Amino acid sequence: MEKEDTSKKINGFLIFAKFAKDNVIWLAFVGIVLFVTAVAWFIRQPPLFFLSVTNITILFNQMSIVGILTVGVMFPILSRGIDLSTSAVVAVTATLSATLVSDVKVNLLAKLPPELSWLGILIVVFTCLAVGALVGAFNGSLVAYTKIHPFVATLGSTLILKGVANLITNAAPVGIKSDAFKFIGSGKIIPGVPLTNQFFWLVIVIIIGGFLLTQTRFGSNVFAIGGNEVAAKVAGIRVERNIVWVYIWCSCCAALGGLLYTASTGAGTPTAGIAGSYELDAIAAATVGGTSQTGGVAKINGVICGILILAVINNALGFLNITPYIQWIIKGCIIIGAVVFDMRKNAKKV
Amino acid sequence: MSEYILEMQGITKTFPGVKALDSVSLRVRPGTIHGVMGENGAGKSTLMKCLLGIYQRNSGTIIYKGREVNYKTVREALADGISMVHQELSPIPERTVMDNVWVGRVPIKWGFIVDRKKMERDTQELFNRIGIDNIRPQDRMKDLSVAKMQMVEIAKAVSWNSSIVIMDEPTSALTNREVESLFKILRDLRRQGVGIIYISHKMDEIFQICDELSIYRDGTFVKNSNIADIDMKGLIEAMVGREVTAMYPKIDCEIGAPVLKVENLTSGKLFRNISFELRRGEILGFAGLVGAGRTEVCETLFGLHPITGGHIYKNGVELRIKSPTDAIRNKFGLITEDRRGKGIFGLLSVARNTVISNIRIYGFPLKHGKIRRDSKSFVEKLNIKTPSLEQRLMHLSGGNQQKVLVARWLLTNPDILIVDEPTRGIDVGAKAEIHSLITQLAGEGKAIILVSSELPEVMGMSDRILVMHAGDQTAVVDRKDFNVPGGDAMLLAYASSSQKQDVVA
Numbered sequence: 001m002e003k004e005d006t007s008k009k010i011n012g013f014l015i016f017a018k019f020a021k022d023n024v025i026w027l028a029f030v031g032i033v034l035f036v037t038a039v040a041w042f043i044r045q046p047p048l049f050f051l052s053v054t055n056i057t058i059l060f061n062q063m064s065i066v067g068i069l070t071v072g073v074m075f076p077i078l079s080r081g082i083d084l085s086t087s088a089v090v091a092v093t094a095t096l097s098a099t100l101v102s103d104v105k106v107n108l109l110a111k112l113p114p115e116l117s118w119l120g121i122l123i124v125v126f127t128c129l130a131v132g133a134l135v136g137a138f139n140g141s142l143v144a145y146t147k148i149h150p151f152v153a154t155l156g157s158t159l160i161l162k163g164v165a166n167l168i169t170n171a172a173p174v175g176i177k178s179d180a181f182k183f184i185g186s187g188k189i190i191p192g193v194p195l196t197n198q199f200f201w202l203v204i205v206i207i208i209g210g211f212l213l214t215q216t217r218f219g220s221n222v223f224a225i226g227g228n229e230v231a232a233k234v235a236g237i238r239v240e241r242n243i244v245w246v247y248i249w250c251s252c253c254a255a256l257g258g259l260l261y262t263a264s265t266g267a268g269t270p271t272a273g274i275a276g277s278y279e280l281d282a283i284a285a286a287t288v289g290g291t292s293q294t295g296g297v298a299k300i301n302g303v304i305c306g307i308l309i310l311a312v313i314n315n316a317l318g319f320l321n322i323t324p325y326i327q328w329i330i331k332g333c334i335i336i337g338a339v340v341f342d343m344r345k346n347a348k349k350v
Numbered sequence: 351m352s353e354y355i356l357e358m359q360g361i362t363k364t365f366p367g368v369k370a371l372d373s374v375s376l377r378v379r380p381g382t383i384h385g386v387m388g389e390n391g392a393g394k395s396t397l398m399k400c401l402l403g404i405y406q407r408n409s410g411t412i413i414y415k416g417r418e419v420n421y422k423t424v425r426e427a428l429a430d431g432i433s434m435v436h437q438e439l440s441p442i443p444e445r446t447v448m449d450n451v452w453v454g455r456v457p458i459k460w461g462f463i464v465d466r467k468k469m470e471r472d473t474q475e476l477f478n479r480i481g482i483d484n485i486r487p488q489d490r491m492k493d494l495s496v497a498k499m500q501m502v503e504i505a506k507a508v509s510w511n512s513s514i515v516i517m518d519e520p521t522s523a524l525t526n527r528e529v530e531s532l533f534k535i536l537r538d539l540r541r542q543g544v545g546i547i548y549i550s551h552k553m554d555e556i557f558q559i560c561d562e563l564s565i566y567r568d569g570t571f572v573k574n575s576n577i578a579d580i581d582m583k584g585l586i587e588a589m590v591g592r593e594v595t596a597m598y599p600k601i602d603c604e605i606g607a608p609v610l611k612v613e614n615l616t617s618g619k620l621f622r623n624i625s626f627e628l629r630r631g632e633i634l635g636f637a638g639l640v641g642a643g644r645t646e647v648c649e650t651l652f653g654l655h656p657i658t659g660g661h662i663y664k665n666g667v668e669l670r671i672k673s674p675t676d677a678i679r680n681k682f683g684l685i686t687e688d689r690r691g692k693g694i695f696g697l698l699s700v701a702r703n704t705v706i707s708n709i710r711i712y713g714f715p716l717k718h719g720k721i722r723r724d725s726k727s728f729v730e731k732l733n734i735k736t737p738s739l740e741q742r743l744m745h746l747s748g749g750n751q752q753k754v755l756v757a758r759w760l761l762t763n764p765d766i767l768i769v770d771e772p773t774r775g776i777d778v779g780a781k782a783e784i785h786s787l788i789t790q791l792a793g794e795g796k797a798i799i800l801v802s803s804e805l806p807e808v809m810g811m812s813d814r815i816l817v818m819h820a821g822d823q824t825a826v827v828d829r830k831d832f833n834v835p836g837g838d839a840m841l842l843a844y845a846s847s848s849q850k851q852d853v854v855a
Contacts (some may be wrong), residue, residue: 211715214716215714215715215716216714216715216716217709217710217712217714217716220702220706220709220716221709223695223697223698223702224695224698224702224706227695227696227697227698228691228692228694228695228696230691230692231691231692231693231694231695232695232706233654233673233674233692234652234654234674234684234686234692234693235674235706235707235758236674236675236677236678236707236762237675237706238673238675296695296697296698297697
């Protein structure tokens with residue numbers, strides 16, 4: 001009897017330990033939030049601005065584009081690859097959409113009767129997503145069929161896309177005036193809620209990404225490919241085809257990010273995304289969120305948390321008036337720490 | 351000094367929730383080959399890791415050369431003269447043999463320059479000492495056969511002036527002839543007074559080479575015996591703790607219509623002109639030495655290598671198989687020889703590993719309930735030992751991993767099942783289960799191709815045997831012709847010469 005009691009106690013402890021282990025990333029997130037709040041309370045008036053609705057709204061809006069890129073890039077990482085070209089895709093689609101919409105350039109919207117402007121916007125959106133899909137198919141084919149290392153393949157396409165983005169606008173920013181187009185990114189679709197539409201796009205992308213990951217054959221195949229590519233082939237998975245789709249998904253997410261960049265800032269610049277190193281932030285967020293660089297491990301809720309952690313750090317360091325240089329140092333440490341932790345957890349025996 | 355060179359007493363090692371070793375002992379005399387026997391999970395490798403300092407034991411003493419030792423790292427153990435040749439070799443393929451032998455401790459001249467001449471000289475001396483005459487120190491590691499790599503690995507172990515050499519399943523990738531030359535080296539080492547700890551699942555080898563045995567079961571020490579005082583039946587009983595009856599439960603089952611016909615199948619330089627017919631309910635064995643091309647034939651049938659000549663017909667219709675996906679669509683299944691490399695997804699769950707080849711039947715969105723139900727039924731049917739369906743496959747033992755792979759292919763319900771080395775590295779109990787499973791499948795009318803390097807296994811299981819040598823088919827022998835005294839010698843003769851024999855049909 002006594003023995004049973006202890007074993008029950010041990011069991012309870014083990015369940016708690018397992019919960020803590022599975023959700024350690026969220027505990028870390030809570031820790032970071034508490035720490036930042038404490039520091040803010042310590043040095044700054046008004047207290048608790050960090051947790052105020054205003055600030056949280058800012059934070060959510062700020063993290064949207066990088067967040068969308070993160071959900072995109074987690075797939076290549078899961079498949080044991082990488083995609084460095086996401087920010088360059090942002091630049092291309094930002095400049096492309098701006099050029100299509102702008103008054104001085106193509107001015108697509110003005111060529112349509114006003115009641116059909118939604119159609120114009122739809123055309124712009126689908127053009128950009130198609131460009132994204134094309135870039136993804138290019139990257140994916142390079143990786144899958146020529147067996148070029150994904151790092152090199154996407155590094156190459158990054159340079160190509162940077163060139164394209166500058167060619168589109170002649171290296172100058174292009175402003176847009178269309179409120180209908182801006183609404184996609186900076187509009188507020190729910191009256192009374194201060195969150196902008198770009199945040200809801202993030203939510204949609206997370207839902208689709210999570211669905212792909214856990215509820216579809218595709219997701220299941222990507223896990224297998226990342227875990228053991230040869231075994232995946234022997235198990236009858238069309239490895240090459242799936243890898244192409246992985247990169248298409250990633251670049252389409254990035255293309256959406258580019259659209260939202262133009263729509264929310266009101267201008268498309270050839271340095272959109274690139275200047276802020278969005279691609280690295282996205283890879284960092286996915287990694288912090290437990291997506292294993294050695295492939296085969298990823299969880300959507302981990303990635304959500306990774307996005308939040310990176311956003312909180314960016315936001316907090318900003319409003320605490322810490323210089324960007326120190327921000328970089330802190331971010332670097334957090335990423336390395338996360339990867340070291342991840343490697344210990346997923347130490348492969350395979 | 352006592353008569354033992356190594357005495358391990360009362361070794362206990364626990365992991366969270368598991369007692370891996372419970373007061374286990376091992377005593378090795380110098381100049382003997384000491385077999386360490388036990389099923390997978392018996393604690394053999396844990397015991398070795400405790401000795402080498404890879405694991406820290408919870409209690410117990412290790413006395414080596416008359417003094418108590420307590421290694422914290424492998425390097426300390428090596429420097430003291432205890433070395434191990436692991437089952438999975440870890441060569442540096444792009445470097446030379448001598449670089450591989452002296453890696454981490456290359457000889458140096460003038461303080462910092464690598465003395466390649468001395469390295470070469472030392473390697474040659476070492477090879478001479480232990481009787482390796484067919485490997486040159488300058489050879490690239492990647493150009494060597496697995497057997498030769500193993501020799502290099504042994505030379506490396508000896509090069510530490512070891513008094514104890516531990517060998518973990520050294521023959522799992524070797525052919526009979528290569529095993530002979532390995533044994534010659536081991537006997538030479540024994541003569542030089544080295545104590546050899548020999549871990550193996552292969553009974554006949556144990557009786558051939560070992561002087562003494564220590565037998566373990568479920569983390570406990572069962573007994574210690576001189577080789578002369580024990581027979582195979584007694585040994586198996588001690589290992590398993592129960593009586594194991596038929597090793598090869600071959601049941602003659604009804605052989606039906608031909609399913610598969612292969613004509614002059616060729617794949618580049620891998621193999622040439624393989625022809626055979628396979629019927630429902632038949633088990634066709636592939637015999638041959640390592641490198642004969644048996645695995646390659648299987649993988650080509652399964653779409654992993656390009657077909658450069660010949661035809662494959664199934665039920666009279668010619669097939670074009672360019673990828674495993676094509677093969678699976680035509681109801682082929684392949685249980686691969688390279689379980690870790692080409693079979694399992696270690697990071698994925700038992701359930702996911704079971705359904706992965708058949709994932710398309712689970713619809714969109716995936717029916718997780720059905721996935722769980724199907725894999726659960728196989729876990730029960732095949733007696734797979736796993737704490738849960740969500741357990742990552744890498745945490746299961748080799749035998750259970752193999753059963754999960756069997757389950758994966760059974761789920762696709764193939765007409766033709768290719769099983770390549772199905773029992774490699776698997777303990778006796780699980781072996782028997784896999785064998786009876788294969789026989790049972792044949793009984794259900796599936797056509798089976800069985801590849802094995804263990805001649806008794808192919809002979810025990812097959813209705814017909816196709817023998818290959820260096821990429822050529824040398825014979826096809828019926829059961830009535832090989833199931834006679836001297837049958838094994840005949841097969842071996844076919845396997846070791848490229849002389850084409852008359853096909854016995």
